[in-house]
Amino acid sequence: MEKTIAAKPTRFGQRKVVPRACVADPKRHVRAFLCEMLEELxxxxxxxxxxxEVAVVSNAELPDLFLLGFPGEGVEAAKVLQSLADEGFQGQVLLVGPRNSLALSALGQLGAKLGLSMLPMLATPYGEKELRASLADFVPIQPAPRPPVDAAEALHKGWLELWYQPKINMQTLSVCGAEGLVRIRHPHWGIVSPAYFIPDDGDPHFAALSEFVITQAMADWHSFVSESNAIELAINLPLSFLTSTGSLKTLEGLLPRHPAFSGMIVEINGTEIVRDLKAAKDIADQLRFYNIGISVDDLGTEWPLLLDQDELPFLELKVDRKFIEGCAHDRLKQTVCRRILELSDELGTRTVAEGAETRDDFLAVREMGFDVAQGYYFGKPMERKKFARHTFRRSAGVVAD
Structure with missing residues (x-):
């Protein structure tokens, strides 16, 4: 009986799922690098x-794209192409190799002869721009729509991950910490952001999600220490979890007993804090004894409500990105930032500018006197291994005056 093969849509941006790609290369580090770049796309x-392995992968994963990166001689790559043809592969093939390579040209001709859909070859060396151009038909102009994902299912099936975004010390221009951000690696939808799965505070699965974040962050901290160096991590937890029975005991039991552990940060949304300031202050007071500092996250228009407090036991004020993005050219945003900086000076807390996406905004928040900055200008959220490579193996001083 012949294998039934579904027709491939002409444009992947219209699909209900994200495109799938298989990277075929004998070198593990090359496969890891290409997979990272493709996932970012x-x-x-x-x-x-x-x-x-081609037949198994082709039937199990049903990729839309085979990225074939065998350098040097093309004998093994030719076998891959033959296997794809034998399996009736209906996707597209992208060959990657040295420019002006005779073997690469021969492989392109072989693929076409076998009836495979061959994309124009991608010559090495290349970067994200060149790879994106080669895969333009696969990369949607707008992100594909995603339905809400059930957090309980993600917890049960092990789809949850913690990604890290670097925080930059404004004086030394070095990485001084990182914020852990929850992601789902869904088998059909790819990487899913929290907007599609974070439950409400009253959801019975919120406690389990919070415990996952704590447990994973502490496990990752141990990995960072063993691989390179200790780093201050920040995680997001709701005030409702921290005030629930047994939460502080759970948190204390998961903290590292390692001598290099100097503490961590728990970020609580500013709106939650001002809604129940007494409970937030009580929790902050207790957590300080465990080397945990509270960060007032997404601090925005509610900042004046903190003015009349004689003392606030918070470690940092993290200004909402809507006041940071574009602040270099917006005097109103600069005024709000400066008032929060003045409040921080009075309270003795440090300040974080979240959402520094451009060089102009970075220079503006540095000139205003923020202690720490965070944003795409310094780095996107990255999965743990990639974060470790970028943070500990590269110089963090990448932003010039």
Whole structure:
């Protein structure tokens, strides 16, 4: 009986799921690098290292794209192409290799002869811009729509991950910490942001989600220490979880007993804090004895409500990104930022500018006197291994005066 093969849509941006790509290359570090780049472009990825794996991967993962990166001689790559043809592969194939390579040209001709849909070859060396251009038909102009994802299902099936975004010390221009941000690696939708799955405070699964965040952050902290160096981590927890029975005991039991552990930060939304300031202050007072500081996250228009307090036991004030994005050219935003900085000086807290996406905004928040900055200008949220490579193996002083 012949294998039934579904027709491939002409434009992946209209699909109900993100495109799937398989990276075929004998070198593990090359596969890891390409998978990272493809995931940043919106693909879900899989990989194989040898031609005999092609049939299994093709049938199990149903990729829309095979990215074939065998350098040097093309014998093994030719076997991959033959296997794809034998499996009736209906997706597209992108060959990656040295420019002006005879073997690469021969592989392109072989793929076409076998009836495979061959994309124009991608010559090495290349960057994200060149890869994106090669895969323009796969990368949607707008993100594909995603339905809400059930947090309980994600917890049960192990889809949750903690990604990290660097925080930059404005004086030394070095990485001084990182915020852990929850992501779902969904088998069909790819990487899903919290907007699609974070439950409401009253949801019975919120406690389990919070415990996952704490447990994963502490496990990752141990990994960072063993691989390179200790780093101050910040995680987001709701005030309702911290005030629930047994939460502080749970939190204390998960903290590292390592001598390099100097503490961590728990970020609580500013609106939650001003709604129940007494409870927030009580929790902050208790957490200080465990080397945990509270950050007032997304501090925005509610900041005047903190003015009349004689003492606030918070470690930092983190200004909402809507006052940071574009602040370099907006005097009203600068005024709000300066008032919060004045409040911080009175309270003895440090300040974080969240949402520094451009060089102009970075220079503006540095000139205003923020202690720490965070945003895409310094780095996007990254999965743990990639964050470790970028943070500990590269110089963090990448922003010039």
């Amino acid at each position: 919106g693909f879900t990825t899989c990989e194989c290292s040898h031609s005999h």
